[in-house]
Amino acid sequence: MSYFFQIVVSGIVVGSIYALAALGLVLIYxxxxxxxxxxxxxxxxxxxxxxxxxxWATIPIYISFFISLIITFFLAWSVERIFLRRLIGEPxxxxxxxxxxxxxxxxxxxxxxxxxxxxxxxxxxxxxxPIAIAGVSISWTQLVGVIITTLxxxxxxxxxxxxxxxxxxxxxxxxxxxxxxxGISVPSVFGLAWATAGLSAAxxxxxxxxxxxxxxxxxxxxxxxxxxxxxxxGLDSILGAVVAGIIMGLIQQFAGGYLDGNWxxxxxxEVLPYIILLIILLIKPHGLFGIHExxxx
Amino acid sequence: MSAxxxxxxxxxxTTYQEEQRTFITNLDRLIFSIFLLxxxxxxxxxxxxxTYMLVINNILVAVIAVLGLNLVxxxxxxxxxxxAAFMGIGAYTVASCSRVLGDSHILITHFWPILILAGGAAxxxxxxxxxxxxxxxxxxxxxxxxxxxxxxxxxxxxxxxxFNQGQTISVGRVMWFTxxxxxxxxxxxxxxxxxxxxxxxxxxIRNLFKTRYGRALVAVRDNxxxxxxxxxxxxxxxxYAFALSGFLAGVAGAVHAFLYKGAGIESFTLHHSxxxxxxxxxxxxxxLNGSFWGPAAIQMLNLQVEKFSEYAGNYLPSAMNLxxxxxxxxxxxxIVLFLMFEPRGIANWWRITKSYTKTWPFRY
Numbered sequence: 001m002s003y004f005f006q007i008v009v010s011g012i013v014v015g016s017i018y019a020l021a022a023l024g025l026v027l028i029y030x031x032x033x034x035x036x037x038x039x040x041x042x043x044x045x046x047x048x049x050x051x052x053x054x055x056w057a058t059i060p061i062y063i064s065f066f067i068s069l070i071i072t073f074f075l076a077w078s079v080e081r082i083f084l085r086r087l088i089g090e091p092x093x094x095x096x097x098x099x100x101x102x103x104x105x106x107x108x109x110x111x112x113x114x115x116x117x118x119x120x121x122x123x124x125x126x127x128x129x130p131i132a133i134a135g136v137s138i139s140w141t142q143l144v145g146v147i148i149t150t151l152x153x154x155x156x157x158x159x160x161x162x163x164x165x166x167x168x169x170x171x172x173x174x175x176x177x178x179x180x181x182x183g184i185s186v187p188s189v190f191g192l193a194w195a196t197a198g199l200s201a202a203x204x205x206x207x208x209x210x211x212x213x214x215x216x217x218x219x220x221x222x223x224x225x226x227x228x229x230x231x232x233x234g235l236d237s238i239l240g241a242v243v244a245g246i247i248m249g250l251i252q253q254f255a256g257g258y259l260d261g262n263w264x265x266x267x268x269x270e271v272l273p274y275i276i277l278l279i280i281l282l283i284k285p286h287g288l289f290g291i292h293e294x295x296x297x
Numbered sequence: 298m299s300a301x302x303x304x305x306x307x308x309x310x311t312t313y314q315e316e317q318r319t320f321i322t323n324l325d326r327l328i329f330s331i332f333l334l335x336x337x338x339x340x341x342x343x344x345x346x347x348t349y350m351l352v353i354n355n356i357l358v359a360v361i362a363v364l365g366l367n368l369v370x371x372x373x374x375x376x377x378x379x380x381a382a383f384m385g386i387g388a389y390t391v392a393s394c395s396r397v398l399g400d401s402h403i404l405i406t407h408f409w410p411i412l413i414l415a416g417g418a419a420x421x422x423x424x425x426x427x428x429x430x431x432x433x434x435x436x437x438x439x440x441x442x443x444x445x446x447x448x449x450x451x452x453x454x455x456x457x458x459x460f461n462q463g464q465t466i467s468v469g470r471v472m473w474f475t476x477x478x479x480x481x482x483x484x485x486x487x488x489x490x491x492x493x494x495x496x497x498x499x500x501x502i503r504n505l506f507k508t509r510y511g512r513a514l515v516a517v518r519d520n521x522x523x524x525x526x527x528x529x530x531x532x533x534x535x536x537y538a539f540a541l542s543g544f545l546a547g548v549a550g551a552v553h554a555f556l557y558k559g560a561g562i563e564s565f566t567l568h569h570s571x572x573x574x575x576x577x578x579x580x581x582x583x584x585l586n587g588s589f590w591g592p593a594a595i596q597m598l599n600l601q602v603e604k605f606s607e608y609a610g611n612y613l614p615s616a617m618n619l620x621x622x623x624x625x626x627x628x629x630x631x632i633v634l635f636l637m638f639e640p641r642g643i644a645n646w647w648r649i650t651k652s653y654t655k656t657w658p659f660r661y
Contacts, residue, residue: 035437086637092436093376094636097578100571101632108626116622224448224567227441235437271452274445281430281442 002135007257008250013142015249016149017211020204021222022229022241023156024197030173030236031193034084037099039201040223041106046072046202047209047219048115051122061125069202076198080191088187103223110216121213145207152203153242156196160238169193173236228273232280234290243288248273317507319500336492340485350484352600357491358553359592363576364498364585365545370574371583372506373538374518375431379443380573382450383543385565386423387416387550389454392466392560396459401469409471409555413494416551417544424543425536432532447567454562463562468554487556494552498545503585514538575632581642590643595628602627 021043028036036042049071053064083102087095110116126140160166171179172189180186205219212218229248233240252269259268280287303323310316320326345353366380391412395405405412430442455463470478471486478486505511513534516524521531554560572595580591606619613619639645 035441083633083637090636090640093370093374093578093582094640096376096437096440097574098633098636100574101629101636104571104625104629105633106629108622108624108629111618111622111625117618224444227444231438231441266456267452271449271456274448274452277445278430278442278449281434281438281445285434285438 003257005134005136007253009136009138010142011250011253012246013138013146013211013249014253015246016146017204017208017245018226018229018249019242019245020149020152020200020207022226022233022245023153023238024200024204025226025230026233026236026238026241027156027193027197027200029230030238031169032084032088032190034095034099035227035235036197037096037223038079038103038106039197039226040220041103041110042072042076042198042201043205043208043222044110044115044216044219045075045106045205046198047205047214048110048113049202050206051115051120051209051214055120055123061122065203065206068206069199072198072202073195076201077191077195079198080194084190084194085187088190103220107220115214116216119213119215122210139211141210145211148203148207152200153238156200157238159196165192225273228277230287231277231285232287234287236291237287237289240287240289248276251276319503333496337489340488344485347481347484350488352596354484354487354491354556356592356596357488357495358549358556359573359576359596360495360589361491361498361549361552362546362573363580363588363592364495364502365542365549366573366577367580367582367585367588368502368514368545369538369542370577371581371587372511372518373514373535375428375535375538376436376440376574377443377539377542378440378567378570378574379427379447379450380542380546381565381567381569382447383420383424383427383546384550384553384569385450385454385560385562386543387420387547388554388560388565389460389466389550390416390419390547391468391551391554393459395468396461396466400467405469406472406477413548413551413555416554417548420547420550421540421544424546425540427543428536428539431535431539444567447570451562451566454565460562465559465561467559470558471555483558484556487552491552491556494548498548499585510537572628575628578640579631579635579642581644584642584644586647587642587644590647594643595631598627598631599624 021039024042025036025039028034046068050061050064050068053059053067054061057064059067079102083098084095087098107116126144128140130137130139131143160170168179168184169189169192171182171184172186176186179189204222208219208222229244230241232248233242233244251272255272256269260266320329340350362380362384365383366377369375369377391405394412394415395402398404427443427446431439434442454460460466470483472478473486502511506515513524513529516527516529517531517534524534525531550560550565553564557564576591576595577588578591579594580589581587602623603620606623610619635642
């Protein structure tokens with residue numbers, strides 16, 4: 001039975017990371033209807049900036065984590081300002097391809113640094129002894145990661161519910177013309193959405209980097225695997241991203257724990273999200289909490 | 298039609314048949330025939346070494362694939378991020394024949410054209426199945442559906458022992474009337490096969506858009522409700538667009554398998570799907586000649602980047618691999634710059650050049 005609970009715990013850990021990674025995608029889609037295929041690369045750069053500040057500039061990790069959030073905030077904002085601002089109103093294929101192109105550009109830039117080819121790992125700053133309760137163990141890094149994720153998602157929800165900027169972002173996602181008429185600058189809201197998405201991506205990157213170590217391939221793979229998560233949750237729902245992230249994490253861990261090794265199966269955790277994604281798209285394309293706006297043709 | 302059948306400065310069509318002609322003037326036809334003649338004869342007069350012949354063959358295989366992608370993304374307006382997987386289906390059709398029957402079975406050595414068609418058919422069937430979500434979905438959702446097909450395909454190939462878990466499955470050499478195609482003649486032979494395929498398929502697509510089936514694709518892209526009102530079935534039209542594009546991709550994949558004498562997963566990854574999409578965009582979406590410009594441009598760019606980084610690598614510390622960094626960087630930069638400044642692609646430059654030479658010395 002403790003094996004079962006162990007899987008549940010690690011599923012929740014992985015799931016909360018998925019939720020945080022998916023949050024950025026949802027933020028961008030919610031306001032500007034753009035699917036960001038460069039999200040994995042932004043996550044990776046957030047993680048690498050945190051590492052560089054912590055280890056090379058020897059800043060304490062508590063501070064460097066926040067500095068990297070701020071740097072990525074402005075990085076993502078400038079990406080929107082330079083590349084995507086021109087493409088407002090262009091066909092969706094152009095926008096998708098621009099984000100794919102951006103992903104490729106960031107890939108190239110990261111390969112210029114040592115991070116592209118070598119593996120790094122963060123210095124241990126938490127107790128290495130895992131916490132064990134009734135045979136179920138969770139490491140300190142994972143626990144802190146889950147707590148930070150919960151705090152971040154909570155503050156994002158508060159930001160969208162209560163703050164003026166958050167409400168204006170929701171207004172833009174609801175109706176661009178109406179929000180323009182009450183004096184909201186739609187382009188600056190798009191920029192802000194990208195910036196907050198970059199911030200959440202950097203947070204996700206920092207946490208993933210601490211849990212799994214810094215490997216560029218693993219980190220940018222998150223940019224693709226969040227798509228099943230956001231589709232399951234509904235592309236424009238923050239609550240959906242959280243719920244679907246945890247569901248997806250649990251499914252992956254259960255598949256890895258119970259399916260792999262039996263009946264000759266292997267690596268099912270990698271493929272199941274996509275199979276679920278296809279099924280969701282066929283029967284319920286708007287996801288669990290998304291807005292029903294799919295056109296039937 | 299103007300009185301002069303050799304030169305025309307404008308459109309003087311009096312019947313719809315005239316407007317539908319592939320070659321407007323006799324001069325067009327003459328130029329095209331000479332161009333084809335050059336394409337078929339240059340390897341005899343200027344034999345290239347194997348490296349460059351392979352580059353040319355790569356471009357031509359990519360042309361077939363991009364023709365298919367252009368059908369589905371350019372003409373039908375459905376974004377497909379799984380085109381390499383369809384190619385993989387074609388290649389693995391050939392490869393699994395070779396695995397079951399042995400890599401120099403008579404089916405591979407003598408009846409390889411049938412295998413190429415079979416690869417196309419397998420691609421078409423898979424295309425239709427993957428296209429099924431397009432009965433309900435549009436745009437972004439469809440892009441993500443094809444993306445997930447790509448990921449499932451990659452996983453399946455890497456997982457199944459029948460497909461050698463993604464390792465290369467070898468395919469034998471083929472026979473021609475003159476005997477087995479040896480090592481020296483291999484790339485030249487497949488150059489001719491690919492060129493013939495491109496000419497046949499290119500004319501096929503050109504003529505498809507003169508029929509109701511081709512026009513239905515464009516109609517559904519531009520406005521699916523209007524198309525529905527005019528009696529087309531938008532859902533089935535989309536599925537059939539996917540099937541057609543899957544056919545072309547399957548053919549390209551089968552040729553790829555024969556060309557490389559094997560099929561492995563490393564040629565059909567997500568990265569390749571994105572590359573084909575980039576080729577289609579750089580060439581010009583929704584144009585036929587864009588499918589030729591795009592692959593050539595992207596492959597040439599890759600080659601130049603490779604050369605440059607080899608040259609620049611002499612002046613850099615050896616630990617730094619400049620090519621791995623520069624290849625994705627320039628690739629992404631080209632996509633972004635084209636989308637920002639020339640969204641209609643190289644085909645648009647071609648159009649401008651053509652109309653300039655046609656009206657020269659006048660401006661219009």
